[in-house]
Amino acid sequence: MTDLLDAPAADTDPAPPRAAGRGRALLGLVPFVGYLLVFLGGPLYFVVSGALSDPDGRPTVANVVAALTEPQYHAAFAGSLTVSAVTALVGAVFGTFLAQAVLTSRPGSPLRRVVSTASGVLAYFGGVPLAFAFVAALGQTGLATLWLRAAGLDLYAAGFRIDSLTGLGLTYVYFQVPLMVILVTPTLEGLQPQWREAAENLGASAWAYWRHVALPVLAPAVVGATLVLFGNAFAAYATALALTSGSIPLVPTAIASALSGNVLAGRQNVGLALGMTMVVVIAAVMVAYLLLQRRAARWAVR
Amino acid sequence: MTRGRRWRVVVLAIAAVYFLLPLLAAAEFSLRSPGGGYGLANWLAIVSDPVLLAALGTSLQIAVVTAVVVLALVVPTAVWVRLQLPGLAGVLESATILPIVIPPVVMAAGIAFVQANLGGPVFPALFASSTTALTPFYVILALPFAYRAVDNGLAAIPLRTLVEAARNLGAGLPTALLRVVLPVIRSAVLGAAFLTLALVLGEIVIARILLYTDTFPVAIVEVGRSRAGVAVALSLASLLITWVLLLAVSLAGGRRSPADRASS
Numbered sequence: 001m002t003d004l005l006d007a008p009a010a011d012t013d014p015a016p017p018r019a020a021g022r023g024r025a026l027l028g029l030v031p032f033v034g035y036l037l038v039f040l041g042g043p044l045y046f047v048v049s050g051a052l053s054d055p056d057g058r059p060t061v062a063n064v065v066a067a068l069t070e071p072q073y074h075a076a077f078a079g080s081l082t083v084s085a086v087t088a089l090v091g092a093v094f095g096t097f098l099a100q101a102v103l104t105s106r107p108g109s110p111l112r113r114v115v116s117t118a119s120g121v122l123a124y125f126g127g128v129p130l131a132f133a134f135v136a137a138l139g140q141t142g143l144a145t146l147w148l149r150a151a152g153l154d155l156y157a158a159g160f161r162i163d164s165l166t167g168l169g170l171t172y173v174y175f176q177v178p179l180m181v182i183l184v185t186p187t188l189e190g191l192q193p194q195w196r197e198a199a200e201n202l203g204a205s206a207w208a209y210w211r212h213v214a215l216p217v218l219a220p221a222v223v224g225a226t227l228v229l230f231g232n233a234f235a236a237y238a239t240a241l242a243l244t245s246g247s248i249p250l251v252p253t254a255i256a257s258a259l260s261g262n263v264l265a266g267r268q269n270v271g272l273a274l275g276m277t278m279v280v281v282i283a284a285v286m287v288a289y290l291l292l293q294r295r296a297a298r299w300a301v302r
Numbered sequence: 303m304t305r306g307r308r309w310r311v312v313v314l315a316i317a318a319v320y321f322l323l324p325l326l327a328a329a330e331f332s333l334r335s336p337g338g339g340y341g342l343a344n345w346l347a348i349v350s351d352p353v354l355l356a357a358l359g360t361s362l363q364i365a366v367v368t369a370v371v372v373l374a375l376v377v378p379t380a381v382w383v384r385l386q387l388p389g390l391a392g393v394l395e396s397a398t399i400l401p402i403v404i405p406p407v408v409m410a411a412g413i414a415f416v417q418a419n420l421g422g423p424v425f426p427a428l429f430a431s432s433t434t435a436l437t438p439f440y441v442i443l444a445l446p447f448a449y450r451a452v453d454n455g456l457a458a459i460p461l462r463t464l465v466e467a468a469r470n471l472g473a474g475l476p477t478a479l480l481r482v483v484l485p486v487i488r489s490a491v492l493g494a495a496f497l498t499l500a501l502v503l504g505e506i507v508i509a510r511i512l513l514y515t516d517t518f519p520v521a522i523v524e525v526g527r528s529r530a531g532v533a534v535a536l537s538l539a540s541l542l543i544t545w546v547l548l549l550a551v552s553l554a555g556g557r558r559s560p561a562d563r564a565s566s
Contacts, residue, residue: 028386029383031375039441046416116552118545231402242526268415278408282405
């Protein structure tokens with residue numbers, strides 16, 4: 001697990017790549033690429049083709065237009081975009097501070113191992129267990145709710161509900177922060193102590209060092225990681241599914257109800273069009289991430 | 303320095319409260335007895351519920367097959383790219399992001415379309431049981447994390463030297479992979495396997511949309527509708543078990559690495 005967090009070590013391979021036939025070398029990728037094509041490309045193909053055709057298979061853009069213009073889908077996109085943006089920003093800021101706090105602890109301390117493994121579990125596990133833990137904490141009879149009520153703050157009287165956008169956002173931060181820790185730790189580790197020493201020798205204060213040296217170096221990686229968090233929350237559905245029975249307006253909820261509803265003919269195709277729109281949004285975000293990462297790599301020690 | 307310490311304490315304290323409180327609350331909630339007071343009723347219900355146990359069995363079966371397929375795809379590919387196609391490392395890394403770009407709910411929508419509309423000999427067999435229908439797609443979900451874990455493990459070892467030494471001693475590439483590379487990166491491989499396990503024990507979106515109700519996470523949610531305490535106990539148990547497994551891997555890997563660093 002630490003391997004996810006450790007920055008890759010310097011390349012210790014002595015020999016340059018053998019000049020084997022490039023075509024033969026590419027053959028080695030066939031199983032991996034083939035698997036991706038069949039089991040990822042396959043579903044994607046049917047999403048796109050279904051989104052762009054009517055129930056009888058004739059090509060149309062009506063589904064996409066419906067997905068982008070109907071008011072209930074506007075609400076779904078607004079809900080998804082809001083909860084993704086807010087939790088990405090909160091997760092990114094707090095995750096960066098947490099990663100730095102852990103990194104400045106003693107190397108090999110138990111804190112590091114606990115945080116790094118916990119990050120792995122919480123960042124990817126998310127979903128169902130997380131939803132129930134939050135129901136236990138902040139549900140009607142949850143422990144935190146009871147404690148806060150005893151302290152004079154009645155959440156539910158103030159209108160809070162765990163199965164609302166706010167409740168969902170609070171839950172999402174629980175996996176956004178660990179993911180940020182995982183993503184940003186290698187970059188923070190890449191800050192060379194010599195840079196700090198050089199800045200201090202030139203008379204820089206701690207603030208000046210962060211403002212003029214560390215932050216500019218970190219910025220592309222931190223912004224890139226924030227984009228990943230955004231995409232992560234935008235794609236997430238398991239927590240919402242476990243937390244509620246479809247009452248929160250989110251794009252995945254809209255897709256699921258369009259797929260299962262079957263009330264009106266052609267809803268299935270609108271669901272696929274919503275899915276395609278979702279892929280377009282996340283793809284745009286991830287392309288931006290890759291570009292930023294390339295920029296961030298300039299400072300990586302080779 | 304004292305100022306530096308103060309913000310650390312604040313950050314770590316907030317993190318401790320935010321991350322531990324839900325777990326603590328889950329523990330407390332799971333120990334509540336239906337009639338009031340505390341007891342082990344919810345935890346005992348887990349082991350005595352045949353539906354839950356069957357669901358756990360199904361999900362563990364899916365998890366094991368998924369992990370095996372994932373590792374069989376990822377380890378040789380990552381090694382191959384590092385040895386033969388270092389120029390393509392960036393492209394491959396981007397390719398492993400693809401499953402993140404296409405979220406589970408969209409994948410499920412595409413699969414549901416196939417499930418509903420396509421016949422022939424292949425598809426009905428594929429969709430006959432949750433194991434055969436879900437495993438191929440859970441592999442896709444696990445690929446990005448597994449690839450990163452394994453590739454980072456490979457970055458930390460002198461891969462080319464090891465493989466060439468093995469081959470000079472007469473080993474074929476598969477032998478070198480299985481008997482030299484795999485043992486050296488075992489902590490990365492185990493990490494990838496446990497992440498896969500965690501993913502399968504938490505995945506609900508595809509299973510729900512494809513209407514498979516016999517996997518563990520779906521069963522937890524179903525139980526949660528009537529008996530929240532049992533569902534919370536199960537959630538806590540599955541979180542903690544995965545964490546302990548990963549911590550064990552991390553400690554096993556950590557014991558090795560100081561010596562490695564000292565010698566290099």
